[in-house]
Amino acid sequence: MPRKKEIEIVLDTETTGLDYTRERIIEFAAVRLENGKIKDEFQTLINPQQHIRKSSMAVHGITEEMVADAPTEAEALPKILEFIGEYPIVAHNAIFDFSFLNEAKKRVYGETLKNPHIDTQIMFKEIAPDLDSHGLEALTNRFKVELNNHHRAMADTMGLALAYPKLKKLYLQRLDWQKKQLENVDYLFDRYLRIQQSIATMQAELQDLKSVFKLHFELGGAPLEAETGEMMIYQSKHSFGYEFNDVKEVLENVGALEKAVKLNNGFIDRLCNGLSLSEEYKQIIKDARQELTETRNIQVIKPCK
Numbered sequence: 001m002p003r004k005k006e007i008e009i010v011l012d013t014e015t016t017g018l019d020y021t022r023e024r025i026i027e028f029a030a031v032r033l034e035n036g037k038i039k040d041e042f043q044t045l046i047n048p049q050q051h052i053r054k055s056s057m058a059v060h061g062i063t064e065e066m067v068a069d070a071p072t073e074a075e076a077l078p079k080i081l082e083f084i085g086e087y088p089i090v091a092h093n094a095i096f097d098f099s100f101l102n103e104a105k106k107r108v109y110g111e112t113l114k115n116p117h118i119d120t121q122i123m124f125k126e127i128a129p130d131l132d133s134h135g136l137e138a139l140t141n142r143f144k145v146e147l148n149n150h151h152r153a154m155a156d157t158m159g160l161a162l163a164y165p166k167l168k169k170l171y172l173q174r175l176d177w178q179k180k181q182l183e184n185v186d187y188l189f190d191r192y193l194r195i196q197q198s199i200a201t202m203q204a205e206l207q208d209l210k211s212v213f214k215l216h217f218e219l220g221g222a223p224l225e226a227e228t229g230e231m232m233i234y235q236s237k238h239s240f241g242y243e244f245n246d247v248k249e250v251l252e253n254v255g256a257l258e259k260a261v262k263l264n265n266g267f268i269d270r271l272c273n274g275l276s277l278s279e280e281y282k283q284i285i286k287d288a289r290q291e292l293t294e295t296r297n298i299q300v301i302k303p304c305k
Contacts, residue, residue, distance in 0.1 A: 008033045008118070009083070010090040010161040012153045013097045014060040017053040019289050020099040024048035026067050027060070028080055029153035033090075036165035042083040043154045045070035060151045077108045086115060092136045092160055094119035095294040120164055122296065123171045139163050193300070 011030035017023035029043040045062070047070045057063060070076075080101070091097040094117040102113040124134045124142075131138060136156055140147040143163040149155035181188060213224070217234030224232040244261075251257040271277060272285045 003035065006035050007085075007087045008090050008164075009085070009087045009115075010157055010164060011084070011097060012091060012156040012160065013100055014062055014151070014153050015056060015100055016048050016050060017056050018096075018291055019286055020096070020103050020292065022287070023053075023056075023100075024050060024073060025100050025104060026052060026062055026070075027153040028076065029157040030080075030083055031157055031161045032083070032087075033161060033164070036168070038158075038161055040083075041154070041157075042079070043157075044076050044079070046076045047072050049073070060153075062152075073104055074108050077104055081105065084115060089115045089117040090120060090160070090164055091117065092119070092139065092156070093121045093291075093293060096292045099292060119294065120160060120167060122294070123167055127167065127170050127174065136160060139167065143167065196300070 009030050010033055011028070013025045013029075014027035015023050015025055025046050026048050027043070027045050030041065031038050032040040045067050047067045049072060052062065052064050052067075084101075089098060089101075098113065098115075098117045105111055105113050120139065121134055121136075124139050128134070128142060131142075136159060137147055137150060140159045140163050143166040145159055145162045147155065147159040150159075213232060214234070216224075223234075247260075248257065251260050268285060272282050277285075
C-alpha cells in the first residue's frame with residue numbers, strides 16, 4: 001500500500017516590528033515538505049508601505065530601500081496563501097508568524113487564517129528541557145544542521161525545514177510513549193506528587209548540609225576536597241540596594257540602564273490589560289513590545305485546609 005502523502009509548510013517571516021496589530025511583514029519564505037522532504041519553495045520581499053523600526057532592521061538587515069520596489073501586502077498575499085494552501089504551518093515560535101499572517105489576511109480579505117500551526121519551539125522544549133536556549137540556532141545545532149545568514153526568512157526556513165523532520169521523529173516517539181501512559185494517569189499524578197515532595201525534601205536536606213559547611217568555614221575551617229577532585233571553598237561578598245531614581249541618569253549616560261533593570265513582563269501585561277491605564281498609555285506600552293511568545297504549563301492547586 002503506497003504511503004500517504006503528508007504535506008506541511010515550513011515558513012518564516014521578517015517584519016517591520018514586533019506588534020502584529022500595528023507592524024507588517026517585509027519578507028516571507030516557505031518550503032513545502034512532503035513526508036519530510038523539501039519539494040518546493042517560495043519567497044518574496046514585501047513593501048510594507050510604512051516605516052521599518054531600527055531595532056528590527058538591526059536583526060534582519062532589511063532596509064526600506066530593499067523593499068521599495070517589492071510587491072505590496074495586497075499584491076503578495078494571494079501568492080503566499082496559494083503556496084500555503086490549507087496545509088499545516090510549521091514555524092519556530094509559530095504564534096508570531098501566524099499572528100502576522102492572520103492580520104494580513106484580515107486586512108486584505110476580511111477573513112482569518114484557518115491553517116493549523118505547529119510550533120517547533122514548543123516541541124524542542126519538550127524534547128530537550130535541559131537546554132538553556134530553545135531558539136532556532138540551538139535547534140539546528142542540536143540536529144547538526146548548518147544555519148547560514150540567520151534572521152533572513154529563507155535561511156531560517158531552510159534551517160528549520162532540515163531540522164524539523166528529525167525533531168518531529170523524536171517528538172512523535174515521545175508522544176506515542178506518553179499516550180500509552182494515559183490509562184495510568186491517576187497513578188502518575190500520585191507519583192508526580194511524591195517526586196515533587198521528594199525534591200522539596202532533598203532541597204531542604206541540601207540546605208541543611210550547606211549550613212554545616214558554612215559553619216565549618218566561619219569557624220576557620222580549611223577548603224574541602226573530595227576524593228574525585230571537587231573543591232568547596234567559602235566566599236563572602238557585600239551587596240547593596242539602590243534608589244532607582246538616583247542612579248537612573250548615570251545608568252542611561254553609560255548605556256547600562258537596559259542591562260541593570262529587568263522588566264517584570266507579566267506585571268506589564270496585566271497592567272496593559274487592566275482598567276487603570278488610559279488608552280494613550282496602553283498604546284505606548286504596546287508599541288514597546290519586543291516579542292510574542294506562547295507558554296503552556298500545568299499547575300498543581302493544593303487543597304484548602
